[in-house]
Amino acid sequence: MFYRLMVAFLTIVVIQCAAQAANVEQYLPAKQNYEKSITKPEQVLGFGIGERHIRHDQLVRYMEQLSQESDRVQLTQMGYTKEMRQQLLVTISAPQNLARLPQLLAQDSDGKNSADPLVVWLGYSVHGDEITGSNAALVVAYYLAASMDKTVEQILSDTVIVLEPSINPDGMDRFTQWVNMHRGTTPNADPNHIEHHQGWRSGRTNHFGFDLNRDWLLLSQQESQNRIEYFHQYQPHVVGDFHEMGANSSYFFQPGIPTRTHPLTPKANTQLTQLLATFHSAALDKDNRLYYSQENFDDFYYGKGSTYPDINGGVGVLFEQASSRGLQQESINGLLTFEYGVQNHVYTSLSTITGAWQNKDKFKQYRRTFYQEALKQAKDEKYTGYLISEKHDQYRLTNFLTKLQQHRIKVYPLIEDLRLDGKLYSKAHSYYIPLAQRQYRVLQALFNQGTNFQDNTFYDVSGWTLPLAMDINFKRVKRTWGMEIAKMPWQPIQDRTIAAINPQAYAYAFEWHDALAPKMLYQLLSQGIKAKVATKSFASVIDGQSKTFTTGTIVIPAGIQHQTAWRELVEQYAQENHLNIFSINTGLTIQGVDLGSRSLRNVEPIKVLLIGGKGSSQYEAAEVLHYLDDTLNIPVTVVEQLRLANIDLSTYSHIVMVDGRNQHVKKSEIEKIKQWVKQGGVIFGQKRAARWLVSQGILKAKIVSDESLDSLFATDDLAYQDKERLSARKRIAGAIFETHLDLSHPLSFGFTDQQLPLFRNSTLIFDGKDQPFTTVAEYTAKPLMSGYADRNLVNRIAHNPAVIAHDFGKGRVIATTDNLSFRGYWLGSAKLLANSLFFAKAFSASAK
Known part of the structure; x- marks a missing residue:
C-alpha cells in the first residue's frame, strides 16, 4: 500500500x-x-x-x-x-x-x-x-x-x-x-x-x-x-x-575504462577527457544527480x-x-x-x-x-606505406578508394607497372598510400591487423581491417625506390564509358568478378532475358584476340531470346553498371566448352524471402537487406516468424535466415519449410540460423557444443575478480578470420584468390569435415587475421568449415558460421550471398 x-x-x-x-x-x-x-x-x-x-x-x-x-x-x-x-x-x-x-x-x-x-x-x-x-x-x-x-x-x-x-x-x-x-x-x-x-x-x-x-x-x-x-x-x-x-543506470560520461583505449589514441587525449569530466561532475553535483565515469564503456x-x-x-x-x-x-x-x-x-x-x-x-x-x-610516428615506422591492387572488380576498388578519400587519406595511382617481390602491380589497377600524411592515424586504424591488446575485453568489435573486409590486396612497402606514382591523389572518374555491343552477335558475355554483376543478372532475368552460367571455362575470339572466360561467366545466347528489344536492354544495363559486355560471334569456341554445352547451366529467376521479426537479428537482417536491395537492387520480401503460417512458400525460390533464436517458427512451419526445400527451394542460414537448420535435420553438420568450448578454459585457482576476464576470453566480440575457398565450387564463382577473410562475432563452430564436397570455405591452420580471439578458440576454429552447402531432396541448403555482409562494408564475402541466390542449382553434393 x-x-x-x-x-x-x-x-x-x-x-x-x-x-x-x-x-x-x-x-x-x-x-x-x-x-x-x-x-x-x-x-x-x-x-x-x-x-x-x-x-x-x-x-x-x-x-x-x-x-x-x-x-x-x-x-x-x-x-x-x-x-x-x-x-x-x-x-x-x-x-x-x-x-x-x-x-x-x-x-x-x-x-x-x-x-x-x-x-x-x-x-x-x-x-x-x-x-x-x-x-x-x-x-x-x-x-x-x-x-x-x-x-x-x-x-x-x-x-x-x-x-x-x-x-x-x-x-x-x-x-x-x-x-x-x-x-x-x-x-x-x-x-x-x-x-x-x-x-x-x-x-x-x-x-x-x-x-x-x-x-x-x-x-x-x-x-x-x-x-x-x-x-x-x-x-x-x-x-x-x-x-x-x-533505465536502471544513472548517468555516464567518459573517460571510461583507461585500459580499453586504442593504442593509436594519444595519452593526452584521455587527460583532456578527464579534464572535461571535472566540468560535467560539477554541473551534475549542483543538482545532486547520480553519475559515474570510469566503468563499462571503452574508446x-x-x-x-x-x-x-x-x-x-x-x-x-x-x-x-x-x-x-x-x-x-x-x-x-x-x-x-x-x-x-x-x-x-x-x-x-x-x-x-x-x-x-x-x-x-x-x-x-x-x-x-x-x-x-x-607525421613523426609515420617516419619512425619500418615501412613507408601500403601498395594496394584490385584487377578484376572496379566497383569494389572504387568503393574502397572512395572511403579513403572521404577520410581525407591521400592515395596515389601508379603511373608505371611495378614488379615487387615477384609480383607485378599493373599501373591500371594499383595505388600507393604513403604513411607520411596528415591522416596517418586514420590510415593505420583502417589497415591495422593487431591481435594482442592490453585489455582483451571489448564493448564492440576488435578487428575491422578495411582491405580485408573488402577483399582488396594490400602490402606494406619498405621503400618507394623504383616506384613511379602520380603527383596528384586519386579522384573518382565521374563517367565510365562502356564500349557498344555488336547488335548482330551470336551471344553476349560478362564476367562475374565485378561486385555489380549480380545486379545486372537480376535485371536481365527480371525482364525475361534468358542467361546461362559457365560451369567450365572457355575461350573465344573477341576483336581479333583470344579471350578466356572463367567459370561464373554469364552468357546470353541470342538464339533462345524471345523478348523484344532485349539487346538494347543488355547494353543499357551494362552502361548503368559499368560492366564490360563481350560480343561473341560464334558458338564454336577456340578452347574449352562450346556455348551450346550442358556445362552452361540455365540461371533461373529468383524471388527471395527473408525471415525476420522477433527472434531474428534486426541488425543482420538489415545487412542482408542493404546488400541485396540497396547495392544489387534485388527486392527482398521480409516476413515475420509469426506470419509464416499464412505464407505460400511455393512462390519463392530462396529463404534467407539470419542470426536469431527462431523460437517463433512453429512445428507446422518447420515441416512446411522442409517440404519446400525438398521440392527444390534453396535455404540459406547464417550463424544461429545455421544451428537451427542443424537442429531441424535440414543441414547435415555437427556443431561444437557449449560444454566442449567451456572445457577449453581452465578455471582452477580463479578468484571472483577474474570472472569478467574469463567471460571476455570465452567470446569473440568481432574479429577477422582467414578461410580458403574451394575455387572450383560454383558458390565461389567470381573469386580469383583462394584466401577469403570472413568476419566472426560468435563462437558457433562447425565441427569437422565429415561430408565430402560440401565445404565451400574452410578456416586455415592459423586463421586469426585481425582483432582478438583467445588462442584456445582460434585453435578450435582452425581447419573447420566456415561455409557448408549440400543437397536436400531437390533443393539446396547453404549455411555459414560467419556474418557475410557485416555492417554493409564487407563486400568481399557478401558475394557468397549473391552466389547462393543465383548458382545454388549449379552444384550438387549429397550429405548423409
Whole structure:
C-alpha cells in the first residue's frame, strides 16, 4: 500500500514537473536574461520540452525559426536520409565569426593560428530511440541564440559551436511514432507497458536497420557519408556524443575504462577527457544527480561518434543517460522521467562548451601536437606505406578508394607497372598510400591487423581491417625506390564509358568478378532475358584476340531470346553498371566448352524471402537487406516468424535466415519449410540460423557444443575478480578470420584468390569435415587475421568449415558460421550471398 501511495505521489510530482518543463528556461541557468525577440521552443511546438516526444519535422521547424531570428545561428542542410528527412547542421557563434566561417575553418586547417576559434561539435540521438539528446539540442540552441549573458557572448566570440540535433532522423521518427501512439492520457511508469517496448525494427537504427554509431569509420550508410564531409570541414576540437542506456543506470560520461583505449589514441587525449569530466561532475553535483565515469564503456573502436574524433585531432566524449524510453519509467533509483534525462543532457552539453572554452588553448595545442606527432610516428615506422591492387572488380576498388578519400587519406595511382617481390602491380589497377600524411592515424586504424591488446575485453568489435573486409590486396612497402606514382591523389572518374555491343552477335558475355554483376543478372532475368552460367571455362575470339572466360561467366545466347528489344536492354544495363559486355560471334569456341554445352547451366529467376521479426537479428537482417536491395537492387520480401503460417512458400525460390533464436517458427512451419526445400527451394542460414537448420535435420553438420568450448578454459585457482576476464576470453566480440575457398565450387564463382577473410562475432563452430564436397570455405591452420580471439578458440576454429552447402531432396541448403555482409562494408564475402541466390542449382553434393 505504501509503495502504491509513493508511486501516486511521484506521478503527481512528474505531472507538475512536466508543467514546469513547458518553459524552456526551467532547463537553463537561473537569473539570466534572454533576448525577447527569440522564439522559445514551446511557442513553436505547442508543448513544452519534456511533455512529449518531438518529431523530426518539429525539430527542424524550430531550428529554422531560430536561424531567422538570430544572427548567431546558421543552418546547413547536409543531405537527406533514405526516407527523405533533412540532415541538419546548426552552427552557432558570434555574427562576425559566421560572416567569415569558411575562411576561419580554412585558416585553422592545421591549428596553426591560435587566434582562430575553438570548434565544439555536439551530436545528439544517433540512436533514434535515445531521444533525450534531440530534445536537449532544442534547449541548448535556444540558450546560445537568446542568452544575453556576457560570458555566453564571450564564448561565442571565441568558439564555433556545431549542433547535429538529430543524427538519425528516420529512427527518431519511428520511435516517436511508437511512443506517442502507445502513451496514454495518464502517464504509465510500468516498465512492462508497451510504450517502453518497441517492435522488431526499433528506432535505434536508421531506415535499413543499421546502427549509425558504428558507421563513422565504415561509411556504408548515406547519413554517415553526408556527415563526414562537414565533419572534416569543421575539424572540431571537442565532440560530444549524447546517448541513453538502461533505465536502471544513472548517468555516464567518459573517460571510461583507461585500459580499453586504442593504442593509436594519444595519452593526452584521455587527460583532456578527464579534464572535461571535472566540468560535467560539477554541473551534475549542483543538482545532486547520480553519475559515474570510469566503468563499462571503452574508446577502442574508431567507428563511433565519441571515438572517431580521437584519430582526427579532436577529443570525443560519450554521454549516456538512463532512459525512460517513454514519458516515465520506474527504476531502481526511483521514478525516471523523460524531463529528467533531457535536463542531464542539457547540463553536460553546457559543461562541454564551458570546459572546452576555458581550456581552449590546451585543446588547440593538442591538435597541433597531434598532427606533428602523427607525421613523426609515420617516419619512425619500418615501412613507408601500403601498395594496394584490385584487377578484376572496379566497383569494389572504387568503393574502397572512395572511403579513403572521404577520410581525407591521400592515395596515389601508379603511373608505371611495378614488379615487387615477384609480383607485378599493373599501373591500371594499383595505388600507393604513403604513411607520411596528415591522416596517418586514420590510415593505420583502417589497415591495422593487431591481435594482442592490453585489455582483451571489448564493448564492440576488435578487428575491422578495411582491405580485408573488402577483399582488396594490400602490402606494406619498405621503400618507394623504383616506384613511379602520380603527383596528384586519386579522384573518382565521374563517367565510365562502356564500349557498344555488336547488335548482330551470336551471344553476349560478362564476367562475374565485378561486385555489380549480380545486379545486372537480376535485371536481365527480371525482364525475361534468358542467361546461362559457365560451369567450365572457355575461350573465344573477341576483336581479333583470344579471350578466356572463367567459370561464373554469364552468357546470353541470342538464339533462345524471345523478348523484344532485349539487346538494347543488355547494353543499357551494362552502361548503368559499368560492366564490360563481350560480343561473341560464334558458338564454336577456340578452347574449352562450346556455348551450346550442358556445362552452361540455365540461371533461373529468383524471388527471395527473408525471415525476420522477433527472434531474428534486426541488425543482420538489415545487412542482408542493404546488400541485396540497396547495392544489387534485388527486392527482398521480409516476413515475420509469426506470419509464416499464412505464407505460400511455393512462390519463392530462396529463404534467407539470419542470426536469431527462431523460437517463433512453429512445428507446422518447420515441416512446411522442409517440404519446400525438398521440392527444390534453396535455404540459406547464417550463424544461429545455421544451428537451427542443424537442429531441424535440414543441414547435415555437427556443431561444437557449449560444454566442449567451456572445457577449453581452465578455471582452477580463479578468484571472483577474474570472472569478467574469463567471460571476455570465452567470446569473440568481432574479429577477422582467414578461410580458403574451394575455387572450383560454383558458390565461389567470381573469386580469383583462394584466401577469403570472413568476419566472426560468435563462437558457433562447425565441427569437422565429415561430408565430402560440401565445404565451400574452410578456416586455415592459423586463421586469426585481425582483432582478438583467445588462442584456445582460434585453435578450435582452425581447419573447420566456415561455409557448408549440400543437397536436400531437390533443393539446396547453404549455411555459414560467419556474418557475410557485416555492417554493409564487407563486400568481399557478401558475394557468397549473391552466389547462393543465383548458382545454388549449379552444384550438387549429397550429405548423409
